Amino acid sequence: MTLATDLAIRKWKPAKDGEAIGTGGRTGLYVRGWRSGAKAFYFRAKTWIKLGDYPDTSLALARELSTVAKRLAREGFGVEALRRGFANANTATELEAVVRGEVLAGLACTGATNAPTYHELWSEWYEGRKLKLQEGPSRRRPEAIHLHHIKPVLGDRPITDIRRREIFALLEPLFRDKPVTAGHALGHIQAVFERAANKELIEADPTPRKSAFSDAVARREVKHHGTLAPDRMPELWQWLATTDASDTAKLAILTAMTTGHRIGVIVHAEWAHINDASGVWTVPARTDRSTPGRMKSGREYALRLPEALLERLKALRTDPDKQYVFESPTTTGPITPNAIRKTLKRFDPDLTAHGFRNAIKGWCRAATPPVPDHIADAFCDHSLRGLDAAYRRGDTSAERAELAARLYDFVTGVKA
Incomplete structure (x- = not known):
């Protein structure tokens, strides 16, 4: 059964309150x-959205409105945008x-909405996220990306009004110029x-999916940390x-x-973590995201230092009350x-300090005898x-x- 004409709608008597019948077409x-005799047009887009009461809103107008609404829904406009449009529009x-947020002459529409803005929702998300990030660049990066790239464009917009095309327009040039930053921003x-x-x-x-920006991202040579050829470490x-x-x-x-070790771990090495008797330097496990000098993995890590290196380090300890092994010679605290x-x-x-890790891996493979990869x-x-993760669990x-x-x-x- 369909209610495809004005006459059919007038004669129709619903069997129960809220009963819905289609008007034909798609x-x-x-x-x-309702059994009281009230009737109204509704647009179905995952939920019911009221267009207007019948007969104040004619069948012809309702069809025009629903046709436009269906197209807008396919473009990605949500329920709130459509509901606001039906409440403020008299024509298709x-x-x-x-719905698109445009202003027509003679149309009084402020576009007001009770939906939170993008910035408000981002602040909620970041407040919970930042405590899971290590204090420093990892924690500052999301805020910097938001403030410099996203907030100026989307920050004050109601979350219900932001369209896919707007996000694409924001990120496409960023993917072209700063693909790493753009990838973080997309996430x-x-x-x-x-x-x-x-x-x-x-x-x-x-x-949009990341693949939508593939045309904007030029193929670039990956820039790794500046490293050093293994045989140049003695030269250094x-x-x-x-x-x-x-x-x-x-x-x-x-x-x-x-x-x-990464340079952040080294400069924050503490005498309290080095056992004078055994020569073992133990980097404690990470218990929070604020204490510097912990392993990137967050795991405890213990390594017995070469005796000759330990003796050199002890020569730095001119004051037994000093906390750090590598105290700054000019300021308080570590270098x-x-x-x-x-x-x-x-x-x-x-050259970067991080590049030593790559140099060490290269040296391990070329050494005589070579060092197995899982040990390196x-x-x-x-x-x-x-399989290494499954079976290489020994000490x-x-x-x-x-x-x-x-x-x-x-x-x-x-030794050579």
Whole structure:
């Protein structure tokens, strides 16, 4: 049964309150009736949206409105936008203008909505997210991306009004110029709209998939951390001896080449974590996201230092009350990673401390005898994969200590 004519609607007597009958066609238009005699046109888009009461709203107008509404729904406009459009429009042209947020002469529509803005939902998401991120760049990055790239465009917009085409227009040039930043931004936007969907503020996530930006992203050479050929590590150590760098900086670099630790772990090394008797340096497990100097994995990591390296480090301890192994020679607290970077740049402008980890992996494969990959990965605290993750679960402390001793001898020239 359909109510395809004005006469059919007038004669129809619903069997129950709220009964809905289609009007024919595939526009999503229905008539709903009540036993009191009241009737109204409704558009069905995952939920019922009222167009207007019958006969104040004619069948012809209702069909025009529903036809436009169905097209807008296919474009990604949500229930709230359509509901606002039906409430403020008298013609199909006005409906489209209201839903799209345009202003027509003579149409009084403020576009007001009770839906939260993108910035409000982003703030809710970030408040819960930031405590899971390590304090520092990892925690600052989402906020910086939001403030510099997303908030100026979407921040003040109601979450229900933001369309896929707008997100695409925002991110396409960013993918072209800063693809890494754009990838992060896309992930943040997806998280915000997922939150909106979970709160039933929107019916569907309008965020484009990453593949939609493939044409905007030029094929680029991946830029890795500046590294050093393994056989140049002794050269670097010899060069350091000729510079005016502090003993603290020199030994921090030597420790990086010997242990493979990230520079953030090294500069925050504490005497309390080094056992004088055994020579084992234990980096505690991460218990929060604020304490610096922990492993990226968050795991506890213990390594027995070569005796000769430990003796060099003890020579730095002129004050037994000092907390850090690598105290800054000019300020209170540990030497900064930037001080180490500046010293390395004098040797090679492209070199970074992180690059030592790659140099160590290369040295392990070329050494005689070679160091197995799973030991080199454990040494660098990499997460094992595949069969290694399943079967390489034994204690590698002895092998890692031996590797540190071999690296120390190689770098300092004790052994070729």
